Each structure stands twice: as structure tokens, then as C-alpha cells.
Amino acid sequence: MNIDAFWIILTGALVAICCSLLGCFLILRRMAMVGDAISHAVLPGIVLAFLFSGSREVWTMLIGAALLGVACTFLIEFFHKKARVQADASIGVTFTTLFALGIILISVYAGKVDLDQDCVLYGEIAYVPLDIWLTESGMNLGPRTVWIIGGVLVVLLLFITIFYKQLYLTSFDPAFATAIGLSTTLWYYLLMGAVSLTTVAAFESVGAILVVALMVGPPATAYLLTDDLKKMLIISALAGTIASAAGFYLALWLNGSVAGAISAVIGLQFLLAFVFSPGHGLLAKRRQPVAVMKANA
Amino acid sequence: MNTLWDFLSMSDANVRFVTIGSVLLAASSAVVGCFTVLRKRALVGDAVAHAVLPGVCLAFILTGEKNPLILLLGSFLTGWLSLIIIDLVTANSRVKEDTAIGLVLSVFFGIGILLLTSIQHSNNENQSGLDKFLFGSAAALVGQDLITFGAVAVLLLLSVLLLYKEFKLVSFDLAYARTIGLPVRGLELLLTTLTVLAVVVGIQSVGVVLMSAMLITPAAAARFWTDRLGAMVLIAALMSAFCGAAGAYVSFTAPAMPTGPWIVMLLSLLAIVSFILAPKKGLLARYLMQRRLRRQMTRENILKTLFHLGEAKGEYEHSYSKQQILERRRQPLVRMKNGLNALRRQGLVQESSNGWALTPPGKKEAQRIVRLHRLWELYLTEYLHLASDHVHEDAESIEHVLTPELEKRLEELLDYPTADPHHTIIPQQP
Numbered sequence: 192m193n194i195d196a197f198w199i200i201l202t203g204a205l206v207a208i209c210c211s212l213l214g215c216f217l218i219l220r221r222m223a224m225v226g227d228a229i230s231h232a233v234l235p236g237i238v239l240a241f242l243f244s245g246s247r248e249v250w251t252m253l254i255g256a257a258l259l260g261v262a263c264t265f266l267i268e269f270f271h272k273k274a275r276v277q278a279d280a281s282i283g284v285t286f287t288t289l290f291a292l293g294i295i296l297i298s299v300y301a302g303k304v305d306l307d308q309d310c311v312l313y314g315e316i317a318y319v320p321l322d323i324w325l326t327e328s329g330m331n332l333g334p335r336t337v338w339i340i341g342g343v344l345v346v347l348l349l350f351i352t353i354f355y356k357q358l359y360l361t362s363f364d365p366a367f368a369t370a371i372g373l374s375t376t377l378w379y380y381l382l383m384g385a386v387s388l389t390t391v392a393a394f395e396s397v398g399a400i401l402v403v404a405l406m407v408g409p410p411a412t413a414y415l416l417t418d419d420l421k422k423m424l425i426i427s428a429l430a431g432t433i434a435s436a437a438g439f440y441l442a443l444w445l446n447g448s449v450a451g452a453i454s455a456v457i458g459l460q461f462l463l464a465f466v467f468s469p470g471h472g473l474l475a476k477r478r479q480p481v482a483v484m485k486a487n488a
Numbered sequence: 489m490n491t492l493w494d495f496l497s498m499s500d501a502n503v504r505f506v507t508i509g510s511v512l513l514a515a516s517s518a519v520v521g522c523f524t525v526l527r528k529r530a531l532v533g534d535a536v537a538h539a540v541l542p543g544v545c546l547a548f549i550l551t552g553e554k555n556p557l558i559l560l561l562g563s564f565l566t567g568w569l570s571l572i573i574i575d576l577v578t579a580n581s582r583v584k585e586d587t588a589i590g591l592v593l594s595v596f597f598g599i600g601i602l603l604l605t606s607i608q609h610s611n612n613e614n615q616s617g618l619d620k621f622l623f624g625s626a627a628a629l630v631g632q633d634l635i636t637f638g639a640v641a642v643l644l645l646l647s648v649l650l651l652y653k654e655f656k657l658v659s660f661d662l663a664y665a666r667t668i669g670l671p672v673r674g675l676e677l678l679l680t681t682l683t684v685l686a687v688v689v690g691i692q693s694v695g696v697v698l699m700s701a702m703l704i705t706p707a708a709a710a711r712f713w714t715d716r717l718g719a720m721v722l723i724a725a726l727m728s729a730f731c732g733a734a735g736a737y738v739s740f741t742a743p744a745m746p747t748g749p750w751i752v753m754l755l756s757l758l759a760i761v762s763f764i765l766a767p768k769k770g771l772l773a774r775y776l777m778q779r780r781l782r783r784q785m786t787r788e789n790i791l792k793t794l795f796h797l798g799e800a801k802g803e804y805e806h807s808y809s810k811q812q813i814l815e816r817r818r819q820p821l822v823r824m825k826n827g828l829n830a831l832r833r834q835g836l837v838q839e840s841s842n843g844w845a846l847t848p849p850g851k852k853e854a855q856r857i858v859r860l861h862r863l864w865e866l867y868l869t870e871y872l873h874l875a876s877d878h879v880h881e882d883a884e885s886i887e888h889v890l891t892p893e894l895e896k897r898l899e900e901l902l903d904y905p906t907a908d909p910h911h912t913i914i915p916q917q918p
Contacts, residue, residue: 218583223590224531231697274763274771279530280708287701288756291749298746400538400601404594411587447606454598461591471582 198334200436203453205340206393207431209347210405211413213386215424218410219362224279225264226406228286229383230390230399232263234293237391242300253339253391260387261380263289336396343392350385351424358382359420401450405431408457415464415471430460491741506747507736509634513693514702514732514751516641518724519648520686521703522710522717523679526659530704531586532571535593536687537699539570541600545607556636560688567684570596597696633692640689644682648721655679656717693732694748701752702728709759712766731755785888786819786827788857791836792887793817794846795854799912804851807842855915861887862908862915863898869909870902876909 217226233256240255263285270281351358360368361378369375386406393402413426438453445452466473524533540563547562548554570592577588648655657665658675666672683703690702706724714720735751764771793816798804810824828844831837836850846854861883868879890898899905908914 218587221584221586223584223586224534227534227590227593270763275769276708276763277525277528277530277711279528280525280704283530283534283700283704284708284756284759287698287705287752290697291701291752291756294746294749295753298744298749400594400597403590404598407587407590407594411583411591414583414587415581442602445602445606446609447602448604451598451600451602451605454595455602458591458595458599461595465577465581465583473580476580 196439198337199449200439202334202337202340202396203435203439203449204432205337205344206397206401207405207409207435207453208428209340209344209389210393210402211409211427211431212347212351212424213382213389214406214408214410215413215420215427216358216362216382217386217406218414219420223407224282225267225383226386227403228267228282229260229263229386230394230402230406231286232289233257233260233387233390233394234399235259235289235296237394238293238296238300242296253388256391256394257384257387259289260390261384263387264380264383340392340396343389347385347389350381354378354381397450397453401453404454404457405434408454408461409434412457412461412464415461415468418470430457434460492737503736503740505634506739507733509637510693510732510736510747510751511729512638512641512732513690514706514728515725516644517686517690517699517702518706518710518728519721520644520679520682522707522721522724523648523655523659524683524703525707525711526717527679530707531589531700532574533683533687533703534700535570535574535589535596536567536684537691537696538593538600539596540567540688540691541696542566542596542603543600545600545603548607549603556633560636560640563688563691564684566596567688568681571680571684637689637692640685644686647678647682651675651678652718659717694751698748698752701755705752705755705759706731709755709762712762712769727758728755731758781888783827783830786823787831787836788853788888789817789819790824790827790831791846791850791854792857792861794837794844795851795858798846798851805845807840807845809843813844856917857887859915859917860890860895862912863895863902863905864890865908865910866902866905866914867898879909 214223214226217223236256236259237252239259240251243255244251266285267281270276270285271278276284357368357373357378360371361373361375365375368378390399390402393405397405409427409430410423412430413423416426417423434456435453438456439449441456442449442452464472469475521530521533524530543562543564543566544559545562546566547559550562551558574585574588574592577583577591578585583591654665654670654675657668657670658672658679662672665675686703687699691699694702706728707720709727710720710724713723731751731754734754735747738750739745739747762770765773767773790813793813794808795804797808797812797816798806810821810828813824814821828837828839831850832839836847836853837844838847864883864886865876865879868874868882869876906914906916
């Protein structure tokens, strides 16, 4: 395995762990499509940050996009709760509006913004090793992206371990959480902020679509394999990591996009869990009635 | 103005194609979208839009050419498959619908991207232009595409027109539709098929991501203007057609501008305007109505307070200062002042140097409200067997909305009572 492949797989794995950890909370709250919406809605934030700072300054981009992500969830809530737009329609209207705004901004400032439409959707993880972070003394610290996503992962891990109880309670039993004095709104927006941050950090390298695949796929697979949230978090992080490694080699073999290949592997993982999961799989469900009949006989 | 005239006259064949194409695509997806949204399956369209990509690529790999009909067929097949898988996964596992949609959407699209990039890297010179499915390019519509899409659009509109009543039933009252013997499964399948068709052709103009807006946004906006399905479908189609034409105009004046995002942007603006300004259901209309109700309640509460004060004193025309009213019933001072002034304009209270007093019509009105309050309290204790100290709160809110008909019913039920559960007198009808 050469060094480039190592960096690409490492980036993929880091993104996968970030996304799948957050995804667990998203799918338990039945908000998978909000994750999808955020991943598209950060686009205008990135373009605007780009215009203001005039460069691909990492921190402005992260902040700009994270703000747009939170604004997107806010708008979804606003349309749904205040204007009484149907929940799913409110998600659909919001993210398409923001995405359209992003693309229009890109076209208007085509000369000034070095962003590509395709890159937005499926990124190019294969370019990760090209953008090396060199210190003043010329020391090679490895690709810049790895550091950014690694940083986000550390923040996320801290966030989830320290506030595990709050996240757990507000996700599973909002009424009880409110009763013992937790603000469900605060944790909702904190979680959405984390989702936006992760999306943006992962955006450049893997694109919107892989972010969605990683946020929904591995958690859904883990959800079919266990009933315990802690185990679910660990399984989905593992599944995401395996998918990014396997996806890399699949892409190499087919000479195609790495992000696309990782999504394909995620689909395969879910299919396996869907059919063979010992507790919740198709086969297990088929067998159960037979076992009961035997027991009765 | 000249450019607008050039555009409207449609002397340029290219403009004609693009405009007619955009209008047809936009209107037909809006019509189908109404049913999708009403059946609470708005985001399913998003999944279909993404799932179209692998179909296009597979069709290309298998045939090696870009025959629009074959590509359409391929995209139709995978789009349809994605819907079947979403239903299958939701029905057969504990995975919820939103997760299933997100999963199918991203996995299908990922496979599509994998195939697309793989084709692009294979040096097949025929492949260029496949990626227009990603972002759509209404501006590139040519004569032959137009015939294909036009035919599909007409097919969509015709099916909705012919099966309008059946679709309406399936969307609103599934159980009833089943009872009267409609082939519900078949109709649902047909609606699904129409959705996929709309998405497959619509993608050509706005691209994968924005396609769901073409289905959802006009329907969501039209919903705010009417409660009738027929009107809703019509409004949605008109809005969409207008935005389609406007989008085409934008790319006519500024060729570098992408048509699809502009169509979506205009649609969203229309939708947001509808959410806020639509009569009755709009945010503003509902806010105004709430304010009116709140003010009416404040006024009625003031009248009631003056009546209570009078009751204690045995004389109803006595004047009270604002302080005295506030002591009897806590409320924000500004709100009370506004309420008193409004009541004076209506001639229900009068102001003198001693303070505020009920006028004879004011006393009558106050009596009516107090009467409703006490009747309701009595009803709750007699018929719901609530303790008499638990009924006040409920009566506080219901007294403002009870109609004369209900008042009469209550009286009959309670056998024309004279005292409430707290043994105070129920004032008789003046």
C-alpha cells in the first residue's frame, strides 16, 4: 500500500467515523432527511465565505457553512411550526432553495469562486494527498484535510462522550428530558451544529452525497444489529471505516469515483444486515414463526 | 424591454424549444407533485431523482449510445426500483421511512457516480453530456428532446385528468377508497409510476438535487391558497409554468446563468410569499386573527372584572380606578388601557373623573359573559363530575367562544339553573 492510498483511506475513515457517530442520533430522531438537507444547504455558506475571505481559508469556510447549516434547520423548523407547512415539504423546500442559491452564486461569481458544481456533489477524495501541510521549516505533516477532519473528530468525540447522557435522553425521551430540566431545543441545535460542522469539514474531500450515505447507511446497518446505543455507535463507526477502505479498492478496480464506491459498499453492508441480521434481519424473521410452531408442537 | 419582447415573440427557434420545454416540464411535475405531497411522500421524489443516475449510466454502458429513449427507459427502471426498495425496507425491518429514503437516495446516487466516473475515465468519446443529468440543462433542450418530453408531459396530464377522482380518493381517504372497491394497490402503483416519470423527464431541466423542488415547492405553496384539490393542482401548475418560462427568460438574457436553479429560486420565492401572505392560512393572516381574538378576550375580561366588582358592591354603575381593576384581575397595564379605550369607543364603558364604569349596554354584555362562565362551570361539575374548584380555568377560556345556540343547549341540559357550583348567582338573560 503506497502512502497516497494510506492518506486517502485514512481521510475516508475519519470522515466515516464522524458522520456515522452523528448519524446514529439523527436516525434515532427520525431526522435522516434533515441531515441530507443540511449537507446540501451548506453550499451557499461556503460560497459566501469564499467571497468574503477571498481564499479557501479553512476557518471562514467552516464557520460560514456551519452557520448556513444551522440556519437551514432553523428555517425547516420555522416553516413547519410557525407557517404550518407539512414537515417533509418544509425540508424539501428549504434545502432546494439554499442549494439553488448556492449554484446561482457560483455562476454569478464564476470568475472569483474556484468551486466546481460536481465537486460539491461528489468531491474528489483522490486529490487529498496533493494538498500537503508544510510547516515553516519545511516539515511534511501530511495532507491538510486529514488534520481538519481529525480535529473535527476529536471535537465530536469529546462532545459525544461528555454529553452522552443529554444526547441520549433528548433523542429517546424528549418529554422526560424536559421534565428533568434539559432544554431539548438547545441540544437539537447543538446536534445540528455538529452535523453542519462535520458536513463542511468532509465536504471538500468527499462531497455532499457521501456525507449523506455515511450519516444514514452505517447507523442504519448498526440499528439492525443491536438495541444498545453505545454498541450502535461503535458498530456504525466500524462499518463506516470498513466501507471507506473497501470503497477505495473498489474505485481503484473500476477506475471511478471513490465517494461513489464507498456509497456502494455502504449499500451492500446494509443489504447484508437487512437479510442476515440475527435479531432484525429478514431471515431471522422468517425463521421465528417456524420456531414458534415447533415449540407449540 | 426589447429583450423581453424578443423573448415573448419567440422568433428564435431555440428560445421556443427551451421555453416550451421548461413550461411543460415544470407544469407536469407540479401536477404530479400535488398528489405526492398530499400523500406525505414529498421526499420520495428526492430519492427517485437521485436514483435515476445509475439507470442512465447502465443504459449507456449496455447500449453504448445516447439514445434519449433508452436513457429514459434506464432511468425510469432504477427510479422505480428505488421506490420499491424504500417500501420493502420500511415494511420488512425496523428501519424508519426517512432513514430508508436517505439510504436509498445516497447509495443509488453513489453507484451512479461510480458508474459515471468509470465511463468518463474509459475514454469513450460518446459519453460527453451524460453528466447533464446531474445538474440539468434546460438551455440545451433541442427539437427531438422536446418531442419526447412533451409526449411524456401530455401523458402525465392526461392520466391525472382521466383518473382525477380516483387519485383524489387515494390521496385523502385510503380506507374509504378500499371500501368502495377501488383497486387501491394499482392506483398507488400508478401514482408512483407517474411520479417517477415526472422526475425522469424533469431532471433534464433542473438536475438531480433540485428536482424534488419541482415536485414539492409548487404543491406546498398552492396548498396555502385553497382547500380544494382541483384548485390546488391548477394553482401549482400555473405557478410552475410561470417560473419555468421566467427561468428560460433569465437564461435567454444571461446565457451564463443556469436555468434550473433560477426556476427553483423563483418557485421558492413564490412559496415563501404564499406561506406568509396567503389569506386565511398564511402566517400574517393567522397572526392578525390571533391578535384580534386576544384583544377581544382582553376586552371581555375587563367587562367581566367590572361586573364582579359591581356584584360585590351590589351596584353596577359605580366607577373604579385602573388600580382597582388591576387589583381584582392582574394583567399588563398597557393591554388593559388599550382594552378600556376600545370598550369606550364601543360605548360599553364610560370614563369619568372617578374612573371607569359600565354603561347599561356594557353591563348587559358583561352579564352575558359571566353567565356563560358560570353555566360552563356548572356543566362541568354536573356532567363531567369535576370538583368545583377545578372548573374555573376551563371556563375562563370557553366563555369567549360559546355561541348563543350552545348557551341555549346548556341551559336546557342543566334545567335552567340559577346558581353555579360556587353558589353564586347565574345572571339571567337580560
